[in-house]
Amino acid sequence: MSTEEIHDISMPITEADSSQTHGHDASLTATADDASSSSAATPQSTEGQASRQSNLQRIQQRKQQVYNWPHNKKLLKLAIYSACQTPECTCNGWKTPVPQQALKANQRADNQPLASFNDPCRNCNHVLEKHVTQLQGLPVAEVNRLLGAVVDVENIFMCMHREDDQDTKRVYYYLFKILRKCILTRSHPRIEGPLGQPPFERPSIAKAITNFVLYKFNTLSQREWQTMYDLAKMFLHCFNHWNFETPSVRKLQVSNPEDISAYQINYTRWLVFCHVPAFCDSLPHYETSLVFGRTLLRAVFKSVCKQLMDKCHLERDRMPPEKRVLVLTHFPRFLALLEEEIFSADSPIWDPEFKQNPPNHLQNILDNKTPIRRGEFERVTASGDSKDGFTTVSLSSGTINPIKQEGVKRGAESRSGCQPMSAAKRRRIGSDTGDDVCERTVADIVATITDPNYMCGPDALFQMQAPRDEAAKLEEQRKLIEFHVIGNSLTGAVNKQTMLWLIGLHNVFSHQLPEMTKEYISQLVFDPKHKTLALIKEGRPIGGICFRTFLSQGFSEIVFCAVTSNEQVKGYGTHLMNHLKDYHIRNNILHFLTFADEYAIGYFKKQGFSKDIKLPRAMYQGYIKDYEGATLMHCELNPRIVYTQFTSVVRRQKEIVKKLIDMRQKEVRKIHPGLTCFKEGVRSIPVECVPGVRETGWRPAAGARAHHDHDADADVATLRNVLHAVKNHAAAWPFLKPVDKADVPDYYDHIKYPMDLRTMGERLKSRYYVSKRLFIADMTRIFTNCRLYNSPDTDYYRCANTLEKYFHTKMKEAGLWDK
């Protein structure tokens, strides 16, 4: 760097924003105040991790220093990046009039800027002051923000200068321009355009990996689970600090042009949103693992893994022994399992709706009740002087905002104690899922309903509606029954136990399926391509499902399915099928096909099979055995369901919803008088007309709204007008008040639901007529009662007819008649 460049405010940028070339006479530099910072700001990786760290720190120090400058000095600095305010002047930044060696020396000596507010600009000849008038009144914070951006602009310029890769260089230049513009216009940087806005894919990598831990390790004990959780955090952390290889390097390894262009886009996004903002904090920063999804992870996973493991091996001698075990034994397995899910076509971890109840111990961790020793995995990577551009886990608390790091957030927060995790988590859930109930509430409810003393009401005495498979599940828990997938082999040795069980199964099948010949059953049960899920009780098979998997076709054919007769109706059949489903999901086969005979159709229907075959015929024709007179049935499995737990999960959910309703009921408790309209012959009323329904927060569904609006116009005033008119009609006299029993002794023997205009008036006053339907029903009741009790040749009968017509007319006039 030439001495000329080591200028402070006198160092101008020569190019205008539009000018293409960079790196000519003046570069942006750090100041003479701190010569060392001139060489800072090169976070790009060549110096490795340790220096990255110190780079970040140096940048922060530098900024702090600039913030502490006297106000005038700040303005002089900003002038270089600020437009001249002289009318008509288009100059975009003050430039030092004449770069002079002498001045420079001087400056160094007294540490004072040479420029003054009266110095003319080399570009536009207006004095420097003209470049800063607009900054005079700005608050200190704003001035500092702009100065921070100036430091960042200078750093980006340095990076750009040093960068060899053309793609990367272009991105630096792009960011450089954006930042300059935002200083010029005193605005906040906004990155727009074809890159799109983060997040670029849903779910994020961090979310997917959290899902992965929940999905795969849910059944582990707390300690093991904690290990997996730590590994996941470690992985995410590495990923967030990973330096991605440039597209040009990648081209050497990958040949698919689509992959490369996709990678190029993601690489650019990463530079713009993740990498550069990490050291230029005037740009909005995002964590890689939060804004990218499956595509990027798939693209880089293999190389990330390889380098990670290489690194771990390199550093193993420096690790404490327990960490060595974690990293060298568990991590490879963790990565292998993760890889499976990343490249699997339909792994549930990528499901944006993924939800799995964490095990209890996990809940504690998520609720941050147990302290998490996050510091430990940082020690794992006491990083050396690696030259591979690989980022290790040496996170320093100063530079990374913990809030942004979802993957490691929990630990980070618990350690720095900045914010209780549960609060943050809940807030996030609240914003993500809208109306969802807070997890604490759910946890409380779960605690209640799992309490053995919890009573479910008086009918529990007579409860017989246990799930079909409950008894079988209980027996399995008590180890009274076992399930094994067994099969014959012609190449390998088959142990005696398996053989005996196969023979037992053969007996069960041949006994329960008398239509099949014993020979045919033998042919399939002992065929090595067929397997049988055996239900073993007291050491002997009492039922089983024989199936054949067609891996290439993605389905399994269910060949025989039977439970020995004296063990039927105990839920074994259902439990067998659920085990078979779980087994297939583990093996990534998601379709069952079977030819069901007349007696089996019912069973298969209960197990979720349908005669509606969703698989294309080509998938199975020629593979599955065809049976005459049997019905082909199909069952598609949902990999998100653990079928053996399905009923209990659903039941528990139901129980929770019931509790939530109870809780809500306690909150809004009000007893309304019951509805009488049904007694009076109304067939149905809109739900929202039931008093109190609205107060509970019930809203009509979107589809029902039209209907409801239609009815809402039954306002009291209109109805009162109609009722008034009817009352004043000449034919209304028989109906003005209730029939007096003294006058007509047997009236009430015949008329069960009397009605009259006075009663209607009272009901109207008490707001009973929440819909016009109720009003019409009462009125019609008056006429039908009359015609029921009186014969057609009476005056009463005629009055009823006349008044009814009049009523209809009045209702039509009021727009309340839609027939």
Place this chain on the structure above:
Amino acid sequence: MPLTADVAAQQVQERLRTLHRFIYDIEAERARNEQCIESILRAEKASESSPSNEDSSGTSQQQMQLKNLYKAGLTAAEQEERLLRAALLRIYEIRSIKNERRIQARHAGNKETIGCGALMKMLLSAAQTLPLHVGRVGERAPQLCGAVPADPGHIARAGDAVAALVRVSEKEENWILAEVVSWLPAQGKYEVDDIDEEQKNRHVLSKRRVVPLPLMRADPRTDEHALFPKGAVVMALYPQTTCFYRAIVNRLPASAADPYEVLFEDSSYADGYSPPERVAQRYVIAIKEGKGRAT
């Protein structure tokens, strides 16, 4: 009076409370009995160990004392028996309330359809909780206890479980498990419902096609004569079904809670009989000769 779930639950609760009290009473009574027995033993020992001197007045006094102790012991034992029976009665009441509730719910037609598995469980528990006949000394087991058939004039009450011979197809008849709805004295016929609600329900059958199931279990230790002997040909409910088939008694229940072990006639097995199956006393009945063509 309709027996709603709430009413039934209330009644059951009431019985349970009484039962709870009884258990304490029984415990107290048992302790008293124990004391009685202890003092009897002590007195007996004393009379034995006391040198058999000629003091006849002493002996007779001892005998008098013993006699009184025996009497007290007897009363205490009777009291305990009374309490035990009263407690048992409450249990049977609970059982019948539950049964009544089930029948009412079924007839109310509100279709709280009992699933197949639940039905089987219910049948098993109904057999396990069938009242046990605890006879007094010298008493013969009454009708419908264990293998003792109903008296010729016996009419089953509504709700009683029976085996009923119904026509299931053109040429096939089956003994099914059913329960009595009513007795039609004019025709001498029963109206019965198939216990399995999924089947065609109501049947009107002549008396000879209806065999009431035992109302009590017999205790093999006291009433072995009220059990079918080994080798007897019986009708037994095939496990996990609601149909009776011909079977041979292979082993008698060892205790009151034990089921029979029977071999069903089954031509699909080489020797014509199924492997041993366990069937509760309630579901093993005497074969009706003449029409025993069940397969």
